[in-house]
Amino acid sequence: MTDLALLYEHPAWFAATxxxxxxxxxxxxxxxxxxxxxxxxxTEPPARVILNRVAMSSFLRAPEHPIFFTAAALAHWQAHGARVLNGADALAIDASKARQLSLIAGLGLAVPATRIVHRAADLVAAADGLCFPIVVKANIGGSGAGIVRYDDAGTLAAAVADGTTPDSIDRVLMVQEYVPARGGSITRIETLGGRFLYAIEVDGGGSFDLCPADACAVPGKPAITMKAVDPAPELIAAAEAIVQAANIDVGGVEVMIDDRDGTPRFYDINALSNFVANPLGVLGWDPHDRLIDWLEAIIAEVKA
Known part of the structure; x- marks a missing residue:
């Protein structure tokens, strides 16, 4: 049996891997x-160790996306003895921003004020009591898809009336206070094996698409800037607690400092880490080396 299988969807993101x-x-x-x-x-999985690299943004590239199929396949292979990394449990969290926020808040960490609905018609009532501006988000997004800002209740109500609010492929929506990020940037904390790997500060110039990888740079997309940072120890500990609770083996957690009160608010868990563009220039080292070290150790453990 093959030692490792990498299940993926995006045609370019994993060339370096x-x-x-x-x-x-x-x-x-x-x-x-x-x-x-x-x-x-x-009863025979495709490999001893299977690493899931299917992106939530896959629905943007094909209406017949593999998100829900992948969950079934991973659960089946794991039940028949494969060591599945970023498996069905992790994918269930990755595929639900609502579950992400619930998990984060359950750990005692701050999140943006949010309400979850399953009908666009309920967005206006759900937003009552939140501070505008707000954003409406699709539960399954990716690359900033399905996020729209509304500056007042009237604008939101008009969008609901004319059917222009975002939609989600699972029909779950959230209305969330727009958090003014201090300095206009967010911090993405990457983890490997449940532990801190590196962190970068990302400034998207107002864009909701903050993917930091080479393959995310496409014509017409606003440029983002990023730099390596050393987050406070409590932020690192929080990110590690989040990915461990989510059963995410390789993934990133995003946090921003609320400029209104200085509170770190965690708002996104991403189980697809294709790592930062130009890692030697940004980090001074290549995280793929540590990923492969980790995979080799897991393969040896499974074969022992």
Whole structure:
């Protein structure tokens, strides 16, 4: 049996990971979600260790996206003995901003004031008591998709009336206070194996799409700036607690400092970390090296 399988969807995001695996001589295979099927009565997974790299933004690239299919496949393979990394439990959190905020708040950490609904018609009533401006978010987003800001209740009501509010592929929506981030930037804390890996400060110039990877830089998209930072120890501890509670093996947590009162507010958990663009220039080292070290250790543990 193959030692490692990497399940993915995006055609370009993992070129560096593939190259690093080849360079290390690992027995591995790439499995693209398109064209894949699995036998629910079958008992042999595609590899001893399976790393899930399916992005929530996949629904933006194809209406027949693999998000829910992936959850079923990962759960099946894990039930039949595979060590699944970023498995079905992690994907369930990654695929629900509502569950993310509930998990974060349950750890005693601050989140933006939010209300969850399942009908656009309920957004106006749900926003009552929140401070405008607010944003309406799709429960399953990715790359800033499905986020719209409304500066007053009248504008929100008009958008609901004319059917222009965001939608979500699972029909779950959230209305959330717009948090003015101190300095206009957010901090993305990346983790590996439940522990801090690195952090970057990202400034998107007002854009909601803050993906920091090379493959996210597309024509017409506003440029983002980023730099390596050393978060306060309590922020690192909080990010580690979040990913451990979410069963996320490789992933990032995003936090911003609320400029109104200085409160760190955690607002997003991302189980797809394709790492920062130009890592040697930004970080001074390549996180792929540590990812491969970690994968090698897991493979050795499974084979022992």
């Amino acid at each position: 593939f190259a690093a695996l080849d360079a290390r001589g690992i027995d591995w295979r790439a499995i693209h979600a398109d064209g894949l099927s699995f036998d629910p009565a079958g």
